[in-house]
Amino acid sequence: MSSFLRNLSPSQQVGLLFIIVFGLLIAASITALVMSLRDHGDNDIRTQDIKELTSLVNTSWVVCTVFWLSWASGETVATLLFAIVAFFALREFITLSPTRHGDHRSLVLAFFVVLPVQFWLVINERFDMVTVFIPVYVFLAIPVVSALANDPQRFLERNAKLQWGIMVCVYGISHVPALLLLDFPGYVGKNAFLVFFLVFVVQTGMLVQHLAARKWPRPPTAPQVSQTFHWSSWLMGLAVGGFVGGLMSGLTPFKPAQAVAMALIACVAGSLGHLVMKALKRDRGITNWGSQGKSVTGASGLLDRVDALCFAAPVFFHSVRWYFGL
Amino acid sequence: MNLPAKLMSLFLLGLIRALTGAQARWQGCPPKAEQRIYFANHQSHADLVLMWAALPQELRSITRPIAAKDYWTKTPFKQWITTAVFNAIYVDRTKTNDQDPLEPLIDALESGDSIILFPEGTRGNQEEPQAFKSGLYNLAQRFPQVVLVPAWINNVQRVMPKGEVVPVPILCSVTFGAPLALEAGEDRGSFLTRARQAVIALRDS
Numbered sequence: 001m002s003s004f005l006r007n008l009s010p011s012q013q014v015g016l017l018f019i020i021v022f023g024l025l026i027a028a029s030i031t032a033l034v035m036s037l038r039d040h041g042d043n044d045i046r047t048q049d050i051k052e053l054t055s056l057v058n059t060s061w062v063v064c065t066v067f068w069l070s071w072a073s074g075e076t077v078a079t080l081l082f083a084i085v086a087f088f089a090l091r092e093f094i095t096l097s098p099t100r101h102g103d104h105r106s107l108v109l110a111f112f113v114v115l116p117v118q119f120w121l122v123i124n125e126r127f128d129m130v131t132v133f134i135p136v137y138v139f140l141a142i143p144v145v146s147a148l149a150n151d152p153q154r155f156l157e158r159n160a161k162l163q164w165g166i167m168v169c170v171y172g173i174s175h176v177p178a179l180l181l182l183d184f185p186g187y188v189g190k191n192a193f194l195v196f197f198l199v200f201v202v203q204t205g206m207l208v209q210h211l212a213a214r215k216w217p218r219p220p221t222a223p224q225v226s227q228t229f230h231w232s233s234w235l236m237g238l239a240v241g242g243f244v245g246g247l248m249s250g251l252t253p254f255k256p257a258q259a260v261a262m263a264l265i266a267c268v269a270g271s272l273g274h275l276v277m278k279a280l281k282r283d284r285g286i287t288n289w290g291s292q293g294k295s296v297t298g299a300s301g302l303l304d305r306v307d308a309l310c311f312a313a314p315v316f317f318h319s320v321r322w323y324f325g326l
Numbered sequence: 327m328n329l330p331a332k333l334m335s336l337f338l339l340g341l342i343r344a345l346t347g348a349q350a351r352w353q354g355c356p357p358k359a360e361q362r363i364y365f366a367n368h369q370s371h372a373d374l375v376l377m378w379a380a381l382p383q384e385l386r387s388i389t390r391p392i393a394a395k396d397y398w399t400k401t402p403f404k405q406w407i408t409t410a411v412f413n414a415i416y417v418d419r420t421k422t423n424d425q426d427p428l429e430p431l432i433d434a435l436e437s438g439d440s441i442i443l444f445p446e447g448t449r450g451n452q453e454e455p456q457a458f459k460s461g462l463y464n465l466a467q468r469f470p471q472v473v474l475v476p477a478w479i480n481n482v483q484r485v486m487p488k489g490e491v492v493p494v495p496i497l498c499s500v501t502f503g504a505p506l507a508l509e510a511g512e513d514r515g516s517f518l519t520r521a522r523q524a525v526i527a528l529r530d531s
Contacts, residue, residue: 107494
């Protein structure tokens with residue numbers, strides 16, 4: 001079996017991986033469908049659980065399809081795809097942060113200059129610039145444009161929000177395609193596995209944390225922010241995430257122990273980032289991003305689906321780069 | 327619609343959806359091909375464009391927005407886009423004695439079209455819409471069979487504030503409420519207040 005796998009070319013290996021993942025997704029969708037058909041609506045908690053499961057499966061479909069498309073169409077297209085994701089995520093973020101007329105030019109700068117430049121830097125593999133462009137240069141440029149608009153009211157607050165939105169949505173998401181362009185010696189053509197590794201361990205950790213919190217409810221650590229977050233379920237999520245990461249080390253350029261460590265780093269960043277975004281949502285008085293946080297269709301916003309990744313990707317990327325000296 | 331107009335309308339729809347989402351929330355009534363007057367709050371010239379984009383394709387072709395003549399005929403391009411793409415009805419905002427400003431609207435309603443109306447008359451910049459002008463009342467009285475649908479347009483003024491040229495992407499939505507009818511013997515003032523309240527109520531729903 002393993003010799004069969006080893007004899008496949010890198011792109012065949014990645015292709016096989018996608019076949020397995022989509023197979024699992026089909027199985028999960030069928031399970032959710034059967035559960036919803038057998039549900040008679042006499043138990044509200046059960047109905048709610050099925051709804052949550054269905055939405056989780058649907059999210060996974062979206063995420064996996066995006067990754068498959070990006071892998072199938074090459075690194076440049078993949079980067080452009082993530083640029084679009086960043087655009088829509090930032091749109092949601094800005095919609096729910098009140099801005100004033102004086103912020104208009106800064107917003108134009110953020111959407112139509114900062115975002116394209118950041119992703120252009122990623123495509124051109126200017127990683128040193130990718131790292132500092134937003135935290136250093138944009139950090140100055142945005143408030144300058146705002147100051148020129150001659151509106152001092154809540155100046156710091158408005159600029160902090162905008163800088164934050166750019167950091168989370170543009171900087172964070174741009175580090176996912178950046179993983180595709182890292183040059184590991186002897187790992188050519190297999191960088192898609194690195195993205196898969198990151199997404200899979202983070203999502204697994206979050207899922208386990210969610211299920212553990214449901215199964216063994218405990219008084220939440222920060223009830224004003226999250227009704228479900230507790231250190232014990234968080235640790236369970238980490239443990240499983242790290243373990244899965246170790247199992248997947250064969251796919252990555254890491255040795256097993258390195259893979260566990262990298263998976264733990266990604267899980268910590270992702271789950272805590274998710275908690276931070278929850279606090280932001282509570283502050284705005286909404287349950288999810290998307291249009292006004294009150295979605296008629298029951299679908300939540302794009303940012304709800306990628307927020308863990310926004311925090312995990314830069315931390316993971318820079319840990320890998322630093323540790324392996326790339 | 328000729329080809330350039332069709333292409334323009336496709337391009338505009340794509341652009342508006344990418345920038346604002348142009349989400350329609352049919353809260354009080356379903357989208358239905360009956361003769362209607364949609365009336366909404368007015369904060370930006372883009373209101374007209376957003377309402378147009380939020381309606382489903384089948385309704386868009388039978389619904390005509392009202393456009394202020396002085397603004398939308400200023401350049402040949404604006405004039406072309408309002409006539410060929412939006413199929414708008416021009417209303418003259420400068421008062422002239424010899425002509426009833428509602429006449430083009432009455433013509434459109436008599437020929438069976440639905441219309442989009444901004445009863446405030448001009449753009450407001452306050453949180454709440456200004457008092458409604460009596461046009462809505464007069465039309466409701468004259469066309470009792472036409473369904474009056476209140477709508478709340480959210481966020482458009484943030485996309486392109488007064489004096490700016492480049493729009494920024496911010497999610498916008500149009501909420502459609504439950505239809506309203508002019509009651510027997512209801513006077514102008516109380517009907518207009520009721521209509522305005524119906525629009526405001528949609529803001530927080």
